[in-house]
Amino acid sequence: MRLVLRAQRKSVLPREAGAAPLDIVIAIMAFLAALSLCAVLIAQRTAQDWRRGLAGKLTVQVLPPAQGPTQPALARETRAAVRVLETTPGIFSAHELSEAKTERLVEPWLGKGALVADLPLPRLVDASVVPGMRVDLAALRRRLKKVAPDGYVDDHRHWLARLSRLADTIMWSAYGVLGLIAIATTATAAFATRAGLAAHHDIVELLHQMGAHGSFIASAFDRHYLRTAFSASLVGALLAVILFIVAGGLEYVGLKPMAHLPPLALGMGQLAWLALIPLAGGAIAWATARLSVFAALRNIY
Amino acid sequence: MVRFENVGMRYGPGPEILRDVSFVLEAGSFTFLTGPSGAGKTTLLKLLYLAEPPSRGLITLFGTDLATASRHLFPALRRRIGVVFQDFRLLDHLSAFDNVALPLRLSGVRIEDFRQDVEEILTWVGLGSRMQARPSTLSGGEQQRVAIARAVVARPDLLIADEPTGNVDSDMGQRLLRLFFELNRLGTTVLIATHDRGLIATGRSQEMRLVDGRLVTMPTVRP
Ligand SMILES: Nc1ncnc2c1ncn2[C@@H]1O[C@H](COP(=O)(O)OP(=O)(O)O)[C@@H](O)[C@H]1O
Numbered sequence: 001m002r003l004v005l006r007a008q009r010k011s012v013l014p015r016e017a018g019a020a021p022l023d024i025v026i027a028i029m030a031f032l033a034a035l036s037l038c039a040v041l042i043a044q045r046t047a048q049d050w051r052r053g054l055a056g057k058l059t060v061q062v063l064p065p066a067q068g069p070t071q072p073a074l075a076r077e078t079r080a081a082v083r084v085l086e087t088t089p090g091i092f093s094a095h096e097l098s099e100a101k102t103e104r105l106v107e108p109w110l111g112k113g114a115l116v117a118d119l120p121l122p123r124l125v126d127a128s129v130v131p132g133m134r135v136d137l138a139a140l141r142r143r144l145k146k147v148a149p150d151g152y153v154d155d156h157r158h159w160l161a162r163l164s165r166l167a168d169t170i171m172w173s174a175y176g177v178l179g180l181i182a183i184a185t186t187a188t189a190a191f192a193t194r195a196g197l198a199a200h201h202d203i204v205e206l207l208h209q210m211g212a213h214g215s216f217i218a219s220a221f222d223r224h225y226l227r228t229a230f231s232a233s234l235v236g237a238l239l240a241v242i243l244f245i246v247a248g249g250l251e252y253v254g255l256k257p258m259a260h261l262p263p264l265a266l267g268m269g270q271l272a273w274l275a276l277i278p279l280a281g282g283a284i285a286w287a288t289a290r291l292s293v294f295a296a297l298r299n300i301y
Numbered sequence: 302m303v304r305f306e307n308v309g310m311r312y313g314p315g316p317e318i319l320r321d322v323s324f325v326l327e328a329g330s331f332t333f334l335t336g337p338s339g340a341g342k343t344t345l346l347k348l349l350y351l352a353e354p355p356s357r358g359l360i361t362l363f364g365t366d367l368a369t370a371s372r373h374l375f376p377a378l379r380r381r382i383g384v385v386f387q388d389f390r391l392l393d394h395l396s397a398f399d400n401v402a403l404p405l406r407l408s409g410v411r412i413e414d415f416r417q418d419v420e421e422i423l424t425w426v427g428l429g430s431r432m433q434a435r436p437s438t439l440s441g442g443e444q445q446r447v448a449i450a451r452a453v454v455a456r457p458d459l460l461i462a463d464e465p466t467g468n469v470d471s472d473m474g475q476r477l478l479r480l481f482f483e484l485n486r487l488g489t490t491v492l493i494a495t496h497d498r499g500l501i502a503t504g505r506s507q508e509m510r511l512v513d514g515r516l517v518t519m520p521t522v523r524p
């Protein structure tokens with residue numbers, strides 16, 4: 001019975017022996033597509049992290065006064081700024097950044113040691129905003145001016161906007177690359193199906209002559225290319241998944257595989273998106289093969 | 302069943318291969334198309350089995366005027382025709398059995414229902430023991446018999462055979478001819494092209510002779 005069923009399903013096309021180049025190209029395309037998709041996911045997540053990290057924060061910077069003794073004025077204005085912040089609606093905590101912390105912040109630019117100790121560094125006050133609340137910045141600035149004329153409010157909005165723009169740029173570039181890969185895959189598949197059709201022209205013609213409908217002939221071809229493209233792009237996508245799992249693992253044990261990049265570790269939920277790639281690869285090859293067959297059949301009487 | 306009216310045929314810009322060919326084949330008839338090599342027999346058959354459109358003239362097949370019929374009807378018309386090609390055109394990646402089963406698969410018959418038909422016809426043409434063989438491992442005569450089995454297995458309304466006994470000895474030739482007559486007795490209209498006039502002496506049949514692209518003998522029933 002099983003033998004009978006297998007005979008029924010036996011393709012009217014021979015198994016392709018020389019399809020390896022197509023497999024390789026599609027696997028590479030899928031790998032690149034997976035990388036672009038991961039870039040989208042990482043950019044999305046990083047932008048979200050930044051937003052979450054900065055959105056709830058306000059910083060007041062108290063600069064050293066232009067004249068008069070520096071340290072007493074700085075200390076007085078900073079304490080006043082903390083009090084103002086604490087009594088501002090929408091802010092639930094405010095505290096001064098310790099001198100040590102401030103020094104660490106400027107260390108990359110100024111180095112450390114005696115030189116820094118003598119420099120009048122600005123004092124920083126960090127405030128946390130109640131999530132979902134908007135702070136009236138204009139009012140805050142007015143109140144601050146009265147008690148701490150050298151204090152300046154920074155709500156990071158400007159940074160957030162720039163980071164968002166950066167993340168958006170990365171995302172749209174990655175979408176663009178995905179689009180290009182889809183086009184290249186389509187072109188490759190079209191080329192391969194056309195070559196396959198030419199190689200099996202005798203079979204196509206015979207089936208056509210025997211009264212096979214276009215859809216019967218097309219399904220023999222599209223199934224073949226669907227299978228080829230699906231498995232090849234599955235391999236490519238899996239390679240990318242392995243790459244990202246390894247990168248995530250390295251980060252987990254404290255190694256950063258690539259400097260200057262946000263964390264590469266992707267969650268399983270995000271990696272699941274990569275399952276779209278073999279589906280898309282298979283669908284592209286399937287549709288292209290079908291269209292090629294119908295185009296070829298239109299040229300036969 | 303088949304009507305040609307003033308049919309002319311040329312390949313591309315080439316010379317006219319068929320000129321003013323007119324004839325009628327009645328349903329249930331058995332006809333030999335004879336003529337020297339290069340006379341245009343294969344070309345005439347191609348028009349008939351819908352492999353090429355005529356350059357001019359009218360062809361009516363199963364009551365359908367091919368010039369005005371929708372192309373969507375052609376697959377159904379083609380499935381009513383069994384063809385033995387001069388060059389066999391077997392698929393080499395399929396066994397003899399699967400080659401013969403192909404027309405049945407195309408008409409959507411389930412394999413449980415056609416296995417016996419295929420085995421029967423292959424046994425009739427003397428290939429009962431070679432059903433799983435690849436065509437390339439068969440001799441020319443054996444391949445021809447597979448091609449014949451494939452053409453007749455679906456009991457077509459019209460059987461067209463192009464030099465179907467060219468590669469077999471006369472004993473097998475007579476045996477295959479008996480198969481065609483048997484099929485004809487069951488209702489299939491048969492048209493066989495051959496340059497072997499010795500073949501046509503057998504059975505109740507008519508002859509149509511083509512010389513240099515023109516019909517010189519109209520179908521006439523022989524005794
Ligand atoms: N596909 C083709 N293209 C151009 N000329 C062809 C083609 N097929 C056959 N011919 C020409 O048509 C003529 C008749 O050929 P054919 O129909 O095969 O004759 P027969 O079957 O009687 O030997 C020959 O001169 C042949 O060269």
Ligand SMILES: [Mg+2]
Binds near residue numbers: 342387463
């Ligand atoms: Mg011929």
